[in-house]
Amino acid sequence: MKESISNHKIYLGAGPAALPAMVLQEASKAIIEFQNSGLSILEIPHRGSLVQSILDESNILVRELCNLTDEYEVLWLPGGGRMQFCMIPMNFLGDDETAGYVDSGHWAHDAMKYGSHFGNALSICSSKNVDYCTLPIFPTSIPNHLAYLHLTTNNTIYGTQWHTLPTHNTTLIADMSSDIFGLPRKFSNFDIFYAVAQKNLGAAGVTLVVVKREMLEKTKRILPPMLCYAAHAKKQSVLNTPPVYAIYISLLMLRWIKHKSLSVLHEENLKKAALLYNEIDRNNLFYPLVTNESDRSLMNVCFRTKDDKTAIEFSDFCTHNNIAGIKGHRSVGGFRASLYNATTLENVKTLVAVMQEFERIYS
Numbered sequence: 469m470k471e472s473i474s475n476h477k478i479y480l481g482a483g484p485a486a487l488p489a490m491v492l493q494e495a496s497k498a499i500i501e502f503q504n505s506g507l508s509i510l511e512i513p514h515r516g517s518l519v520q521s522i523l524d525e526s527n528i529l530v531r532e533l534c535n536l537t538d539e540y541e542v543l544w545l546p547g548g549g550r551m552q553f554c555m556i557p558m559n560f561l562g563d564d565e566t567a568g569y570v571d572s573g574h575w576a577h578d579a580m581k582y583g584s585h586f587g588n589a590l591s592i593c594s595s596k597n598v599d600y601c602t603l604p605i606f607p608t609s610i611p612n613h614l615a616y617l618h619l620t621t622n623n624t625i626y627g628t629q630w631h632t633l634p635t636h637n638t639t640l641i642a643d644m645s646s647d648i649f650g651l652p653r654k655f656s657n658f659d660i661f662y663a664v665a666q667k668n669l670g671a672a673g674v675t676l677v678v679v680k681r682e683m684l685e686k687t688k689r690i691l692p693p694m695l696c697y698a699a700h701a702k703k704q705s706v707l708n709t710p711p712v713y714a715i716y717i718s719l720l721m722l723r724w725i726k727h728k729s730l731s732v733l734h735e736e737n738l739k740k741a742a743l744l745y746n747e748i749d750r751n752n753l754f755y756p757l758v759t760n761e762s763d764r765s766l767m768n769v770c771f772r773t774k775d776d777k778t779a780i781e782f783s784d785f786c787t788h789n790n791i792a793g794i795k796g797h798r799s800v801g802g803f804r805a806s807l808y809n810a811t812t813l814e815n816v817k818t819l820v821a822v823m824q825e826f827e828r829i830y831s
């Protein structure tokens with residue numbers, strides 16, 4: 469397996485995001501034939517032993533990387549992040565109950581809005597009034613009657629991240645879509661955590677959901693099985709035809725993460741982010757979106773140029789230098805470099821060199 473694929477751009481998109489070359493190569497082989505089965509991975513039956521072995525190994529690796537016992541259920545569910553925004557309140561927020569939401573960004577806010585379809589969704593703290601350019605200040609005490617507290621560990625669009633999580637005394641649910649396995653966390657602090665695969669864990673089409681078994685007995689409504697965590701758990705992620713290929717790519721990512729180790733990846737991620745933030749702070753043509761250093765995301769680095777003309781020029785300059793996916797989210801504008809696990813330190817060094825060259829030519 470090669471460490472890189474020729475002609476492959478440096479891809480810094482926020483999601484779908486870059487995957488390691490080794491994962492892409494291994495995944496492409498499986499399309500032609502999976503494990504000497506004489507079949508493509510796209511053809512193997514979803515209730516057969518090959519798919520079972522993909523699920524079994526994935527679940528073991530998730531438990532291992534998160535340091536969890538089997539009091540947690542590992543599920544692979546379709547529908548993406550937004551489906552979790554629906555399923556959480558559907559399952560765990562009664563009509564007359566209140567759930568707390570930490571309103572720290574676009575996705576966090578969306579999750580709260582989805583919650584309000586099923587019960588009361590209460591903003592516990594918010595940084596909306598400053599366009600989410602900082603993390604909100606977590607209150608010293610929170611209401612004690614909450615059905616659960618929902619937070620988003622990394623705000624993909626605005627580039628803020630909880631490096632240490634607020635303390636809590638309630639059922640804690642986290643959307644970890646854009647930073648799962650980018651840094652070590654105490655996963656056993658959470659009752660449920662979930663992550664769409666297309667950011668730091670593979671391809672679009674599947675969401676990893678880890679749920680404490682005792683939660684499965686607390687479902688608040690009678691739901692059709694596809695919307696019910698307990699039903700998915702009972703069928704071990706094969707209630708319906710699962711997105712086998714997407715799950716397999718997550719398995720390849722999990723093996724890759726385990727091989728590198730979470731602590732090594734975290735160290736690399738710290739280095740990558742420091743390198744880029746330093747350049748944004750230093751370079752006269754750019755300024756950061758998140759000025760509060762302790763709130764800055766290791767995963768999504770957002771910055772702007774002094775004016776629109778420079779933005780267009782920098783955008784073209786990146787394209788010319790084979791760097792793609794660096795445009796900011798449409799709601800924020802500017803630029804966003806996503807430095808997920810698959811982005812190498814070399815990639816970031818190249819980006820920084822391009823920014824320096826841009827400054828030399830254009831200022």
Ligand SMILES: *Cc1c(COP(=O)(O)O)cnc(C)c1O
Pocket residue numbers: 483547548549550551575620622623624643644645646664667
């Ligand atoms: C991308 C993202 C989502 C949305 O995922 P979809 O699969 O597109 O619904 C949710 N939460 C966070 C934190 C994200 O980064």
